[in-house]
Structures are given as structure tokens and as C-alpha cells.
Amino acid sequence: MAAIDCAYSVAGEGPPLFLIHGIGARRATFARLVEGLQDRFTCISYDLRGHGESPQPAGRFGLDDLVDDLEALRAKLGIERAHFAGHSLGGMIGPAYTRRYPDRVRSLGLWSTAAFRSEEDSAKVRAVVQAMREKGIGPVLDTLTARWFTDAFVAARPDVIAWRKQQVVDTPAEVFLNVFDIYAETEMAPWLHKIHTSAQVLTGALDGGCNPRLNGLIAGAMPGAELVILPELKHAIFIEATEQVLPHVRRFLLAREQAE
Known part of the structure; x- marks a missing residue:
């Protein structure tokens, strides 16, 4: 399957940083993070295939296809080496890209992602996907947003919750279910x-699916990894609380620059 020419944005100046969003999201996920990094880094955010302004894929696709899209964007921009970081599904695309193109990657951010799932963990995720296939995505959206955002944020910012739900609604159902798979x-x-x-490796202390236990195992498996657990947060860390994430991300990236 050919790579898709994804819609993207570039902001800032300095060493390049690719930002990879998650399921049913958009590059706008990272808007405030970009604001906090663009004085030192060239931030490249993009919409995954089938999301936002990017073209729709023809048929089903897999993780390797999403890696192909990222490599096509890197080549299009003529960037030799960069920092790569992703949230949720993006935190799987980044490592998969690094596995294939290790010489292209200066550092890696795995934010609110999952690995080392137990059979119980995997069954819970599969059950959510099955429920969406049986009932439709709409009826399951409240369950998803309750997993993504803290109760206090849901109560305080119904406008943001509605905006995030609309992103999912605007993503074609077959694409949303494909990336969830x-x-x-x-x-x-x-x-x-x-x-x-x-x-x-960074996640929220209250993130149910991408919890500190799994992230501790991820960091422990990677020889060059640090682990950051953000208190009081669930999954949507960049939409709910970029101000808590930014200092950690900025410190890490600047340290990598000084180390080279």
C-alpha cells in the first residue's frame, strides 16, 4: 500500500520534532505544546491518514502503513534526523518508526501509550472496540471521554469535551475502528x-489503559529511557494539562540537544 501524503503544520525554528497524535484526534492536539517549544524546536505536527485534513485511505491499513506515512513526510520535508514523539497510538507509531529507521531518530517520546499488556488488559481494549462495532461509535463516546479526561475537567470544560467528541464523529467510522484495532x-x-x-516514557497516574504499571515496564525495557508519571491526570494530557507536560518534555529535549 502506498504512503499517504498527510496534511501537516510546521512551526518554530531549531532542531526538528515530529509530533504524532492518537486515535480519532488531530494535529491540533499539540497546539499548546508547540507554543511552548517553538522557540527552540521546529515542530512538525500532522494528521494521520483518514484524520482531519489528510486523505482517506483505500481499505484497511496497519501500523507499518502509518510508519510509511511518517517516513514519506520526513522525506518530503528533507529532514535527515529529528526528534519523534507520539501520544497514545502515536506512542506506538514513533517506536515502530525508530525500529525501522534508527539512524533518523535523535530521541523518542512515548506519551500515554501501552505495551506489556496482560491478557486482561488486552481483553478490556478489545471489548471497547467490539462495543463500538456492535452499538456504533456514538453511544460509546461518553465512556471514552470518561477514560480520557478527569471528572473535574469534564465538569469545568464541556466545550473542550464536545470539541474532542466532534473530532471522533468527524473521523470516518471505518478509519476510527481501524486505528483502534x-x-x-x-x-x-x-x-x-x-x-x-x-x-x-510519560503517562498520567490515573490513565486506565496506559497506566503507570505498563509505562514502568516500557521504560524498564528500553536502555535509554526515563519515566515520568504525571499526578492526577488521565489520558488526554495535552488537551487537559499541557502546562504540566511541557516542562518535562522541554527539559528532556534540551538535554538531548546538549548531549549531542
Whole structure:
């Protein structure tokens, strides 16, 4: 399957940083993060295939196809080496890209992602996908947003919750279920130890699906990884609380620059 020419945005100046969003999201996920990094980094965010302004794929696709899209964007921009970081499903695309193109990657961010799932963990994720296939995506949206955002944020910012739900609604159902399948079925545990790139593993303390236990195992498997657990947060860390994430991300990236 040919790579898709994804819609993208570039902001800032300095070493390049590719930002990879998650399921049914958009590059706008990282808007405030970009604001906090663009004085030192060239931030490249893009919409995954079938999301936002990117073209729709012809038929089903897998993790390797999403890696192909990222490599096509890198080549199009003429960037030799960059920092790569992704949230949720994006936190699987980044490592898969690094596994294939290790010499292209200066550092890696695995944000709110999952690996080393137990059978119970995997069954829970598959059950969510099955429920969406049986009932439709709409009826399950409240369940998803309750997993993504803290109760306090849901109560305080119904406008943001509605905006995030609309992103999902605007994503074609077959694409949303396809990327959810990739997220549910990808298991990085067998090969994460082969990635020796400096990495930051970061998640919310209250994230149910991408919890500190799994992220501790991820960081432990990667020789060059640090682990950051953000208190009081669930999954949507960049939409709910970029101000808590930014200092950690900025510190990590600047340290990598000084190390080279």
C-alpha cells in the first residue's frame, strides 16, 4: 500500500520534532505544546491518514502503513534526523518508526501509550472496540471521554469535551475502528529492548489503559529511557494539562540537544 501524503503544520525554528497524535484526534492536539517549544524546536505536527485534513485511505491499513506515512513526510520535508514523539497510538507509531529507521531518530517520546499488556488488559481494549462495532461509535463516546479526561475537567470544560467528541464523529467510522484495532492489537514488548535511542516514557497516574504499571515496564525495557508519571491526570494530557507536560518534555529535549 502506498504512503499517504498527510496534511501537516510546521512551526518554530531549531532542531526538528515530529509530533504524532492518537486515535480519532488531530494535529491540533499539540497546539499548546508547540507554543511552548517553538522557540527552540521546529515542530512538525500532522494528521494521520483518514484524520482531519489528510486523505482517506483505500481499505484497511496497519501500523507499518502509518510508519510509511511518517517516513514519506520526513522525506518530503528533507529532514535527515529529528526528534519523534507520539501520544497514545502515536506512542506506538514513533517506536515502530525508530525500529525501522534508527539512524533518523535523535530521541523518542512515548506519551500515554501501552505495551506489556496482560491478557486482561488486552481483553478490556478489545471489548471497547467490539462495543463500538456492535452499538456504533456514538453511544460509546461518553465512556471514552470518561477514560480520557478527569471528572473535574469534564465538569469545568464541556466545550473542550464536545470539541474532542466532534473530532471522533468527524473521523470516518471505518478509519476510527481501524486505528483502534491497531492500538488494541499492537504489542511492542517483543522488540522494545532493541531500541537504544534516548526516550521519554510519560503517562498520567490515573490513565486506565496506559497506566503507570505498563509505562514502568516500557521504560524498564528500553536502555535509554526515563519515566515520568504525571499526578492526577488521565489520558488526554495535552488537551487537559499541557502546562504540566511541557516542562518535562522541554527539559528532556534540551538535554538531548546538549548531549549531542
